[in-house]
Amino acid sequence: MIAPTLDIRDLRLTFSGLGGSVDVLHGISLSINREERVALVGESGSGKSVTARSVLGLLQSLRGTRISGDILFEGTNLESMDESRRRQLRGTRMSMIFQDPVSSLNPVYRIGVQFREVLARSNPGIDAAEARDRAAEILSEVSIGEPGRVLESFPFQLSGGMNQRVMIAMALVNEPALLVADEPGTALDVTVQDQTLRLMHRLVQEHRTSVLFISHNLGIVREFTDRLYVIYRGRIVEEGPTGSVFRAPGHPYTRALLAAVPRITRDEIPEFEADPGKFGAPKVVHGPAGNSA
Amino acid sequence: MKDIHIALRNVSKTFRVGARTVRAVECISVEVANGECLAIVGESGSGKSTLANLVLGVYPPDAGNILMDGAALPPKRSLMHRRMVQLVQQNPLSSLNPKRTVGASIRLALDVHGIGAPGDRKKRIGELLDEVGLPAEYSDRSPAALSGGQRQRVAIARALACESRLVVLDEPTSSLDVIVQARILRLLNDLRKARGLTYVFITHDLAVVRNIADRVMVLKDGARVEIGKTARIFSRPEHSYTRGLIAASPVIAQEEQELRDRLRKEIG
Numbered sequence: 050m051i052a053p054t055l056d057i058r059d060l061r062l063t064f065s066g067l068g069g070s071v072d073v074l075h076g077i078s079l080s081i082n083r084e085e086r087v088a089l090v091g092e093s094g095s096g097k098s099v100t101a102r103s104v105l106g107l108l109q110s111l112r113g114t115r116i117s118g119d120i121l122f123e124g125t126n127l128e129s130m131d132e133s134r135r136r137q138l139r140g141t142r143m144s145m146i147f148q149d150p151v152s153s154l155n156p157v158y159r160i161g162v163q164f165r166e167v168l169a170r171s172n173p174g175i176d177a178a179e180a181r182d183r184a185a186e187i188l189s190e191v192s193i194g195e196p197g198r199v200l201e202s203f204p205f206q207l208s209g210g211m212n213q214r215v216m217i218a219m220a221l222v223n224e225p226a227l228l229v230a231d232e233p234g235t236a237l238d239v240t241v242q243d244q245t246l247r248l249m250h251r252l253v254q255e256h257r258t259s260v261l262f263i264s265h266n267l268g269i270v271r272e273f274t275d276r277l278y279v280i281y282r283g284r285i286v287e288e289g290p291t292g293s294v295f296r297a298p299g300h301p302y303t304r305a306l307l308a309a310v311p312r313i314t315r316d317e318i319p320e321f322e323a324d325p326g327k328f329g330a331p332k333v334v335h336g337p338a339g340n341s342a
Numbered sequence: 343m344k345d346i347h348i349a350l351r352n353v354s355k356t357f358r359v360g361a362r363t364v365r366a367v368e369c370i371s372v373e374v375a376n377g378e379c380l381a382i383v384g385e386s387g388s389g390k391s392t393l394a395n396l397v398l399g400v401y402p403p404d405a406g407n408i409l410m411d412g413a414a415l416p417p418k419r420s421l422m423h424r425r426m427v428q429l430v431q432q433n434p435l436s437s438l439n440p441k442r443t444v445g446a447s448i449r450l451a452l453d454v455h456g457i458g459a460p461g462d463r464k465k466r467i468g469e470l471l472d473e474v475g476l477p478a479e480y481s482d483r484s485p486a487a488l489s490g491g492q493r494q495r496v497a498i499a500r501a502l503a504c505e506s507r508l509v510v511l512d513e514p515t516s517s518l519d520v521i522v523q524a525r526i527l528r529l530l531n532d533l534r535k536a537r538g539l540t541y542v543f544i545t546h547d548l549a550v551v552r553n554i555a556d557r558v559m560v561l562k563d564g565a566r567v568e569i570g571k572t573a574r575i576f577s578r579p580e581h582s583y584t585r586g587l588i589a590a591s592p593v594i595a596q597e598e599q600e601l602r603d604r605l606r607k608e609i610g
Contacts, residue, residue: 092519092520092521093490093519238385238386238546239385239548239587239590240385240587240590241385242590243589243590243592265519265520267520268591268592268593269592271592271593271594295594309520309521310520310549311524311527311547311549311552311553312549312552312553312593312594312595312597312598313548313549313576313588313593313598313602314576314595314597314598314601315552315553316552316553317553318524318527318528318531318554319524319553320528321524323521
């Protein structure tokens with residue numbers, strides 16, 4: 050049997066500071082199979098972004114962070130790996146896209162230079178001409194018509210949508226097994242966001258990349274993911290195939306969340322029952338056939 | 343048309359940026375009736391924030407004029423105008439002074455405009471907080487001690503303190519989680535009915551617009567693309583730009599998907 054691309058088991062996370070300690074994750078278990086696009090959906094403060102950052106290994110070295118549980122990446126336990134091996138994985142076998150492309154790219158280097166740096170992570174001996182060709186190739190895959198001009202540009206010379214496409218291309222250029230996308234496109238205008246997400250969707254399908262999609266936007270999750278986990282205050286409250294969860298949300302929190310989303314076909318503000326007292330209800334797991342188990 | 347609260351007549355505004363000039367708003371005319379909610383939608387750079395600032399009197403238009411209750415706005419903003427048009431912004435964390443308690447922020451509005459007798463203001467603050475669904479004790483709290491939704495309620499209470507009838511809402515729920523967003527939208531709608539308020543609602547979120555606005559004006563590059571009743575704009579948009587905006591909105595339900603598919607087909 051092939052190991053899943055990502056298998057998080059009982060991940061717990063505590064931040065401690067001067068004011069005491071806060072439990073942020075209370076035992077998250079989540080898995081992503083090969084070529085599967087999985088969403089982690091939740092509101093601000095639910096723990097979705099720290100889960101993503103734990104997968105990338107970005108929190109482990111922070112002072113005051115206590116992590117337990119296992120994160121298996123292609124069958125290997127990341128938590129038992131040393132920091133230099135983990136760093137080696139980032140940008141090669143696993144990569145990431147963040148919400149704001151402009152602050153994720155270095156403003157003082159041309160796009161071409163940044164591409165070469167990324168490519169050198171998996172192929173340290175790559176020369177300038179080769180890096181340029183490979184970068185131009187992947188930029189044309191994200192529908193950038195003049196890759197040469199873009200490679201010569203600084204990030205601030207490009208639009209937000211263009212920067213986001215550059216980020217997507219950069220994240221996929223080393224053919225990672227896993228792409229972690231944290232609120233991709235949220236900072237963009239709605240039409241640009243739509244185009245960008247479609248492009249990303251097509252690309253990860255073509256490159257057979259597994260995706261961990263972090264989002265608060267249920268509409269986007271519905272359109273671009275195969276399966277989803279709903280997180281509420283550091284706990285998974287519902288999981289299942291995306292279509293099934295949207296058709297028949299089982300957990301009171303998921304139901305409230307879905308009911309609260311404004312719709313483009315309704316002329317009234319959503320009316321719904323949201324009793325946080327019920328949000329502690331047991332986790333709902335949908336079977337693969339679409340039945341709530 | 344009778345009962346017009348605010349009217350913009352051929353309003354234009356140009357900004358000079360270095361050697362370039364940017365036409366932020368180009369010859370826009372629109373009237374908003376008393377008690378109406380007009381949504382202004384558009385993407386970044388469409389001119390929606392400039393339009394809001396013109397209504398607020400932050401700067402005067404280069405051409406055209408703005409009439410409030412039938413009278414032209416003077417070129418320089420008066421204290422009276424500041425009182426008559428209130429603003430609720432996207433991020434209450436930056437629009438509320440972090441060093442003032444909730445009560446002090448609201449009180450400042452009452453003091454500046456001399457509303458009510460000074461001795462009654464404490465009581466008035468309690469009433470305003472109650473109106474937005476917060477306990478009167480919250481008066482002593484600092485904004486940092488409140489959730490995002492509660493802070494936005496405070497910002498709304500402060501806008502209500504001035505007893506103005508016109509409120510400019512600039513992305514008032516964009517930074518809120520969806521469950522909180524629904525509650526704030528409901529509060530805004532209830533207040534509009536109870537107080538007969540007029541709203542100019544600026545947003546990029548079309549689903550929110552569909553739920554709350556009576557009419558919609560779509561802007562692109564500073565110009566008016568189309569304007570009409572909300573239901574008509576969504577079911578039969580006249581302009582392909584509007585179709586594109588609706589068709590790009592994330593949706594969760596089958597009927598929404600069908601509308602989007604139909605509009606996409608019309609765009610071709």
